[in-house]
Amino acid sequence: xxxxxxxxxxxxxxxxxxxxxxxxxxxxxxxxxxxxxxxxxxxxxxxxxxxxxxxxxxxxxxxxxxxxxxxxxxxxxxxxxxxxxxxxxxxxxxxxxxxxxxxxxxxxxxxxxxxxxxxxxxxxxxxxxxxxxxxxxxxxxxxxxxxxxxxxxxxxxxxxxxxxxxxxxxxxxxxxxxxxxxxxxxxxxxxxxxxxxxxxxxxxxxxxxxxxxxxxxxxxxxxxxxxxxxxxxxxxxxxxxxxxxxxxxxxxxxxxxxxxxxxxxxxxxxxxxxxxxxxxxxxxxxxxxxxxxxxxxxxxxxxxxxxxxxxxxxxxxxxxxxxxxxxxxxxxxxxxxxxxxxxxxxxxxxxxxxxxxxxxxxxxxxxxxxxxxxxxxxxxxxx
Amino acid sequence: xxxxxxxxxxxxxxxxxxxxxxxxxxxxxxxxxxxxxxxxxxxxxxxxxxxxxxxxxxxxxxxxxxxxxxxxxxxxxxxxxxxxxxxxxxxxxxxxxxxxxxxxxxxxxxxxxxxxxxxxxxxxxxxxxxxxxxxxxxxxxxxxxxxxxxxxxxxxxxxxxxxxxxxxxxxxxxxxxxxxxxxxxxxxxxxxxxxxxxxxxxxxxxxxxxxxxxxxxxxxxxxxxxxxxxxxxxxxxxxxxxxxxxxxxxxxxxxxxxxxxxxxxxxxxxxxxxxx
Numbered sequence: 001x002x003x004x005x006x007x008x009x010x011x012x013x014x015x016x017x018x019x020x021x022x023x024x025x026x027x028x029x030x031x032x033x034x035x036x037x038x039x040x041x042x043x044x045x046x047x048x049x050x051x052x053x054x055x056x057x058x059x060x061x062x063x064x065x066x067x068x069x070x071x072x073x074x075x076x077x078x079x080x081x082x083x084x085x086x087x088x089x090x091x092x093x094x095x096x097x098x099x100x101x102x103x104x105x106x107x108x109x110x111x112x113x114x115x116x117x118x119x120x121x122x123x124x125x126x127x128x129x130x131x132x133x134x135x136x137x138x139x140x141x142x143x144x145x146x147x148x149x150x151x152x153x154x155x156x157x158x159x160x161x162x163x164x165x166x167x168x169x170x171x172x173x174x175x176x177x178x179x180x181x182x183x184x185x186x187x188x189x190x191x192x193x194x195x196x197x198x199x200x201x202x203x204x205x206x207x208x209x210x211x212x213x214x215x216x217x218x219x220x221x222x223x224x225x226x227x228x229x230x231x232x233x234x235x236x237x238x239x240x241x242x243x244x245x246x247x248x249x250x251x252x253x254x255x256x257x258x259x260x261x262x263x264x265x266x267x268x269x270x271x272x273x274x275x276x277x278x279x280x281x282x283x284x285x286x287x288x289x290x291x292x293x294x295x296x297x298x299x300x301x302x303x304x305x306x307x308x309x310x311x312x313x314x315x316x317x318x319x320x321x322x323x324x325x326x327x328x329x330x331x332x333x334x335x336x337x338x339x340x341x342x343x344x345x346x347x348x349x350x351x352x353x354x355x356x357x358x359x360x361x362x363x364x365x366x367x368x369x370x371x372x373x374x375x376x377x378x379x380x381x382x383x
Numbered sequence: 384x385x386x387x388x389x390x391x392x393x394x395x396x397x398x399x400x401x402x403x404x405x406x407x408x409x410x411x412x413x414x415x416x417x418x419x420x421x422x423x424x425x426x427x428x429x430x431x432x433x434x435x436x437x438x439x440x441x442x443x444x445x446x447x448x449x450x451x452x453x454x455x456x457x458x459x460x461x462x463x464x465x466x467x468x469x470x471x472x473x474x475x476x477x478x479x480x481x482x483x484x485x486x487x488x489x490x491x492x493x494x495x496x497x498x499x500x501x502x503x504x505x506x507x508x509x510x511x512x513x514x515x516x517x518x519x520x521x522x523x524x525x526x527x528x529x530x531x532x533x534x535x536x537x538x539x540x541x542x543x544x545x546x547x548x549x550x551x552x553x554x555x556x557x558x559x560x561x562x563x564x565x566x567x568x569x570x571x572x573x574x575x576x577x578x579x580x581x582x583x584x585x586x587x588x589x590x591x592x593x594x595x596x597x598x599x600x601x602x603x604x605x606x607x608x609x610x611x612x613x614x615x616x617x618x619x620x621x622x623x624x625x626x627x628x629x630x631x632x633x634x635x636x637x638x639x640x641x642x643x644x645x646x647x648x649x650x651x652x653x654x655x656x657x658x659x
Contacts, residue, residue: 028467029463029466031462031463050645050648050649050652051652051656053649053653055466055467055645057462057466059459059462059492060488060489060492061488063456063459064456064458064459064462064488064489064492065459066459067453067456067458067460067462067463068459068460068462068463068466069463070452070460070463071432071450071452071459071460071461071463071464071465072463072464072466073463074450074460074463074464075463075464075467075468075471076467077467079463093453094453094456097452097453222430222448222450222464222468222471223427223428223430223448223468223470223471226427228446228447228448228449229448229449230442230443230449230450230451231449231450232443232450232451233451233452233453234451241397241443242443
């Protein structure tokens with residue numbers, strides 16, 4: 001699909017790129033609430049969406065914004081909201097509704113320092129576990145984490161595509177650094193877009209929550225084609241109506257939790273730099289991966305056989321890839337702007353194949369390339 | 384008067400209703416169907432949205448596009464539906480707890496925005512589904528499971544709240560007057576703007592029992608006896624007014640509606656773009 005964004009190379013921020021990614025992906029509805037450091041996304045779309053016949057609405061709070069995008073999505077629209085830590089906390093209940101009712105939507109969280117009000121204008125990566133487990137109950141989730149302005153555009157487009165393809169909320173985890181960094185980018189003239197699969201049966205035969213083999217039931221839209229169906233956050237059977245039948249409840253829970261397992265190879269995306277012959281590795285994501293890339297390149301210049309594994313999708317976690325990496329290297333260093341949230345995942349995925357060295361920074365400051373380089377050199381020396 | 388073919392609008396396979404004997408919610412349900420039927424609205428063009436609670440189970444029984452959301456949030460989901468599909472009749476069914484406690488913020492802001500959504504608020508003075516806890520509408524002094532010695536809080540005047548927040552149409556009726564009720568619902572649906580019909584309805588199971596107000600019939604009789612049409616409200620003695628339930632249309636204004644204003648802005652932008 002044409003992005004309609006044919007522009008020469010220009011300077012923009014990660015937040016702006018995220019908004020433009022949403023436009024390119026075909027967003028029709030955005031609901032938001034002001035919060036630093038994500039507000040530029042809402043501001044950008046407040047101007048652009050009406051110009052294209054889409055809808056922007058500023059809601060009365062974060063919860064309302066999340067509810068509004070779910071309602072809009074049920075009419076068939078591609079939808080997004082954007083927020084930061086405190087707002088992300090408020091959205092969790094309705095994110096769970098979107099998981100349970102399988103409503104495609106994109107939720108951007110431009111991470112700032114936490115907990116609580118924390119550090120509104122400073123970067124952190126403390127919400128990666130909340131992205132995975134923030135809402136109650138067993139549920140699947142997809143989360144992507146761009147490391148640059150250009151990737152903020154690309155992964156927002158991808159987030160929409162994954163949401164539509166798998167009928168699920170997708171979290172875009174920016175961090176303040178990625179959101180507010182401005183750099184030169186050239187936006188693509190076309191992007192691949194995906195639309196949700198519509199009903200494959202007439203209204204009287206349509207099952208909105210059919211246990212399809214793909215795990216993804218075809219989705220009708222409210223007010224289109226005479227499909228009058230019921231949507232609820234209660235446990236429901238294939239018809240969409242509440243049920244207390246243990247067999248039906250079990251089937252539903254297992255199906256909605258199996259989507260990312262079933263399709264993990266289609267979803268999981270990562271970048272590996274110098275990993276083939278690496279004896280040491282750095283696992284980093286988001287803006288930390290920018291520092292890590294620099295550090296790895298400098299270390300290579302010094303003859304240290306180190307590689308960078310950079311997941312673009314944090315959830316589902318690239319466990320198989322990390323395990324394979326762990327079998328080849330002696331150590332995986334995990335720098336992140338939190339106290340080891342992903343380091344635990346890496347350690348679990350490596351299953352003792354190598355050592356895991358967490359490095360956490362929670363003072364609102366970016367992890368610098370020199371810090372990661374020092375860690376690499378220290379590990380290289382102690383081999 | 385022509386009889387409404389209720390079956391046409393009901394998902395009969397979902398019966399029996401979960402509501403208790405003596406509950407008034409079924410009366411509201413039928414009134415909604417009569418109003419929709421009389422207006423001749425296509426079932427495909429109705430989207431009914433609810434939150435959590437007894438009243439919020441209504442959408443499960445009606446053959447419209449139906450959405451049963453999270454507690455207090457029906458209006459937020461409904462706003463999303465309405466903004467993308469302004470052509471749909473979006474009807475929110477909610478209760479006193481759902482709409483004015485946990486959902487209070489959404490309630491006042493949807494009214495302020497004056498978005499064309501019809502809200503039917505079943506007020507039974509209690510959280511019925513969860514077992515009879517005090518709600519913001521529980522009258523002062525009345526007992527609830529979380530107010531075993533009587534609530535010390537002032538109950539919300541929901542009509543005044545909606546009017547103050549900017550709703551275009553605000554009305555109140557009781558389930559004791561179902562024919563007046565469906566006429567009000569009809570007007571509320573027709574109104575271009577945020578409209579609220581507060582429906583007083585008995586909960587004999589959790590409110591009536593605890594406050595010794597009798598069964599559903601006795602409580603409905605109470606609503607009938609104590610309801611005072613607005614036109615008569617200034618003619619009855621002050622002491623009677625304290626327990627009076629004033630019914631009728633409190634607000635019926637014509638003012639800019641949100642989805643129409645939004646469409647106008649989009650049109651304006653399109654024209655200026657064409658003009659270059």
